[in-house]
Amino acid sequence: MENIGLSHFLIISVLLFSMGLFGIITRRNAVMVLMGIELILNAANINFIAFSKYGNFGYNGQVMALFIIVLAAAEAAIALAIVLNIYKTFSTVNVDEIDRLKD
C-alpha cells in the first residue's frame, strides 16, 4: 500500500462532495439541503488545505479555508432565517411544495 499522499485527501474530498450533492438532490426538507451544502463546503476546504500543503503554497490555502468557514456561517444563518419565514408562510419546508413567489 502506497504512502498517504495528495490523492488520498482528494479522494476523501470527492466522496464528501458527491454525497453532499446527492443529499441536495434527493432530500425534500430544506434543512437537509443546507446540510448537503455544508458537506460540499467541507469538501472544498479539504481540497484547499491539501493543495496548500502538498503544493507548498504556505499558509494561503489555510487562509482561504478560514474565509470559506466564515462564509458558511453567514450562509447558514441567513438560510435558516429564510427557512423559518417559509415555514411561517407555507407551514412546510419541503422544497418541492414551495412553488409560489407570492400569495
Place this chain on the structure above:
Amino acid sequence: MNIYDIIFYLFAAVTVISAFFVVTTRNIVHSAFFLLFTFFGVAGIYVLLGADFIAIVQLIVYVGGILILLIFGVMLTNKITNVQIKTGTMQMLPAAIGVGLFAGLLLSTVVNTNWKVIPRTVPLPDAGTIGTLLLSEYVIVFELLGIILLIALLGAASIARR
C-alpha cells in the same frame, strides 16, 4: 503502514461513513447528529494536513455554531410530536446514477492525474503566521468578511422577525 496512515484511514472512515448516513438516514435529527461526526472527522483530516488552527476553528464554528443552528432549524420547522420529522426523499435512483457517474469521473481524474507535489518547506503550523497573513496580504478580504458578517447578522434578524 505507520501510525500516520492508520490515523488517516480512521478519520477518513469516520468522515465518509457518517457523511453517507447524513444523506441516507430518514430521520432528520439523526442526520444532524451524523453531521457532527462528519465535522469531527474533517477536523481530524485538517490536523493530519498540518492545519491545527483551521481544525480548531472548524470545531468551534461548525460544531458549536452551524450545527446548533441547523438543529434549531429542524426543531422550529417540524412538529416534534408529528411524524413529519421523517422527511421524504425523491428521485433516489436517477440521482444515485447521476451522482455516481459524476463521482466516478472525478475519482478517475484525481487518480490518473500526475499531481506535481513539492516537498513542504513551511516549518510548523502556527496561528501567528495566519494572523499576519490576514492583516497584511488579505486585509481587504478580511474587512469585507467583517462587513458580510455584520450584514448577515442584521439580515437574518430582520428576516426572521418579520
